[in-house]
Amino acid sequence: MIGIEQRSVCDGVNFRSIKDTKFKTVRMSVNFMLPIQKSTAASNALLPFLLSRASSEYPDFTKLGERLAELYGAEINADVQKLGDVQLLSLSASGIADRYSLSGESISTELSKLLCSIIFDPPFENGLFPKDGFEQEKRQTIELIESEYNDKRTYAKQRCEEIMCAEEPYGINRYGSKDAIKNLKREELTQAWQYLINNAKIEIMVLGDCDPTLVFEGFYNAFKKLNRTSTVDCPTKNIKKADKVNDVVEKMDVAQSKLVLGFRTAVAIPDEEVEAVKLMTALFGGTPNSKLFLNVREKLSLCYYCSAQYLSMKGIMLVQSGVETKNVEKAKQEILLQLDEVKKGNFDEDEVNAAKLSICNSYRSVSDSLGSLEAWYLSQTFTNQIKRPDEAAAIINAVSRQEIIDAANHVTLDTVYRLLGSEEETE
Amino acid sequence: MNIIKEIKSERVGDKYYEVEHSSGLKIFIYPKENNNSTYAVFGTKYGSVDVSFKTSDEKEANTVPAGIAHYLEHKLFESEDGDAFTRYAKTGASANAYTSFDKTCYLFSCTENVYESLEILLDFVQTPYFTEQTVQKEQGIIGQEIRMYDDDPQWRVMFNLLRAMYHNHPVRVDIAGTVESIAEITPELLYKCYHTFYNLNNMVLCVAGNVDLNKVLDLCDKMLKPSKPVSLERIFENEPDEILESRVEQKLSVSAPIFQLGFKEHTVPERLSAKEVAETEILLDLLASDASPLFRRLLDAELINESSFSYEYFEGPGYASVIFSGESKDPDAVSDEIKKEIAKVRDHGLNPEAFERSKKAVYGRMIASLNSVDNIANSMAALAFTGHELFHYIDLIAAADIDSVQARLNTQLRPEYSALSVVNPIN
Secondary structure, rough: OOEEEEEEEEOOOEEEEOOOOOOOEEEEEEEEEEEEEOHHHHHHHHHHHHHHHHOOOOHHHHHHHHHHHHOOOEEEEEHHHEEEEEEEEEEEEEEOOHHOOOOOHHHHHHHHHHHHHHHHHOOOOEEOOOHEEEEEOOOOOOOHHHHOOHHHHHHHHHHHHHHHHHOOHHHHHOOOOOOHHHHHOHHHHHHHHHHHHHHOOEEEEEEEOOOOHHHHHHHHHHHHHHHOOOOOOOOOOOOOOOOOOOEEEOOOOOEEEEEEEEEEEOOOOOOOOHHHHHHHHHHHHHHHOOHHHHHHHHHOOOOOOOOEEEEEEOOOOEEEEEEOOHHHHHHHHHHHHHHHHHHOOOOOOHHHHHHHHHHHHHHHHHHHHHHHHHHHHHHHHOOOOOHHHHHHHHHHHHHHHHHHHHHHHEEEEEEEOOOOOOOOOOO | OOOEEEEEOOOOEEEEEEEOOOOOOOEEEEEEOOOOOEEEEEEOOOOOOOOEEEEOOOOOEEOOOHHHHHHHHHHHHHHHHHHHHHHHOOOOOEEEEEOOOOOOOEEEEOOOOOHHHHHHHHHHOOOOOOOOOHHHHHHHHHHHHHHHHHOOOOHHHHHHHHHHHOOOHHHHHOOOOOOHHOOOOHHHHHHHHHHHHHOOHHEEEEEEEEEOOOHHHHHHHHHOOOOOOOEEOOOOOOOOOOOEEEEEEEEEEOOOOOOEEEEEEEOOOOOOHHHHHHHHHHHHHHHHHHOOOHHHHHHHOOOOOOOOOOOEEEEEOOEEEEEEEEEEOOOHHHHHHHHHHHHHHHHHHOOOHHHHHHHHHHHHHHHHHOOHHHHHHHHHHHHHHHHHHHHHHHHHHHOOOHHHHHHHHHHHOOOHHHHEEEEEEOO
């Protein structure tokens, strides 16, 4: 695999690049990390959307869109995510490699300039973001929060996380609350922007077929002017054990009920045991050969999906399923029973190998996609030592049977969330 | 004898092989030597719309229950001695399958044991095994898959639209069928459909990634069981040009109204030419991309948002329509605006500058899509069933002229054949 290069831009700002001409595109992103907090989540969340719509050079949303179309359908995207208790705000630019331009222009140089300018040179009017763009993005962010309700699978998962982590920063919605967005003032956004560029922990990534040096220089000069002196700390709280089970039922007019179980695993990045918990989760419910798939779905025919997912940044494991209302209890019992099987060591070598092969397969695929590479190295920034996917695969392969059993025995059930539809039975 | 043809594109800088295998199967192999992963699709030109058909050996046409192609896809994974997932567990491949309106595809992606995984794929798809008991077991699982889609507003708004536009064409029926229709499925019916459509002459194998042409062909020589050429007649009732209802509505648990606006086109049994499809793609980008005046007007009027508004050319055997979709507080107003813009473009012609931009944007996105082996393999399969060729399609985009694109409006986007489907919130 082609190596990753790392340079420091300035205090708290890292620059990583992978130049690989097997890609026909380039992707560059600036990723800002801040601790998620109730008081700032909304203003921070609005920033990437607001910044991505214009710059001083292209103050008009449509003009910027036209420029990107001219650059062969290049894109500038804004994204807000949560990585543990960290709010991750990203602005990215992607487009085709220079060798594909029909008239010889350097697409990557243009994109790097555009990305730099939307971040550092917003089209301020008297020090404020223009009112129309501000109102537009407020409305759109509120609609984004509201639309999380539409996909019931995602909604149920999010509700479970919210309830389970109500007392932790992780329980805050990545966009903040609707009310907080509604009440935002333009002045606050200028302040939030100042804080973002001056104090956030920042990872810049340049991936794919382009020379990263030019991009580095652009950002290096922009940050030099800021004179950054301090970078905010981004810790994540890891509650190791659930004291009691929190049982929550919500009703909704839906055809299929959803069941989500939230567990504490005691292990989170940067702990050494993370890979063992990943493997345990895959064996328990991460693949079509897992205990959950083979029993809850195939043996009992209770559902179409039943799977476990480990959120290594936060140290929690979630099991999700969609079932008939009358079968919710039966599914829950079977899920817990299968977890007990893993705890007792009732699994064979084939199951372990299948889980190992499956995880290693997905790790080795990382280097074939710019998006996966970006996500991989972003989560690696919170580990003690940056690992390449093949190095992580070697660790997975070395996990022993006993380590899987130990990992399972540290798992405690924290929250049972049920989204129940009507009681009406359908055959 | 296998006939091997090399297809090369100077523009893309890539090549692939098209093989007419002696068994009757068409094989496409797109090598990407620097990739870790390989992606393979074994597909049949058999989808949810093929519910009425006749082979040359038969006197009478067969009519089978809705959802049977999808049911068959689920059941094909099982054989007498276990299921395909258990076999893939030993190679580490990540396997799946999907059924659409016009095809059923079985796929895997892997980074090791490519040929072992390919052998499993070729074997299980050619070895049907259906019993009363295994067919019965799937009722619960697929029943829950159907229930899941019952709650999916995007899925519902689309099928409501298709039912409003199409009188007779089976595209109006859910791909998975209904709980009632799948109850009629028997092992005999599954065998009937299998033997009709899973004939190698009606199938295609596409492999993209880190593979060797000769090794793939050696394996195919060993595994493929020659099929007797068959002539297959798919029977579709006559479909009038007119739509059935111009507006349909349903209430679901959603936060804001969700809409799809469809423009039905006159169709003939033959598929559209690649040139027509490429021109439509440019036309739609020009009309409604985020750099278009229409998009800007809708956004400024707070009628749409960037995260949900989209458009697509939805076309297959015996059906074609342009569909605009999104979330809006006032779907009827969006529909009016879109129709106004279409009328304007029809009267005044396309803007030449915007045309050049859209052409570049569509071209750039096509190039970018060739990064991913999943995209390549799935596109090659889809194109093979329509008789189009991947690199030629890209050339057609680069060569498109404004008059031909304008001329698409003679048969497309006619307001008199449009229908609006809305999913409204319950409260």
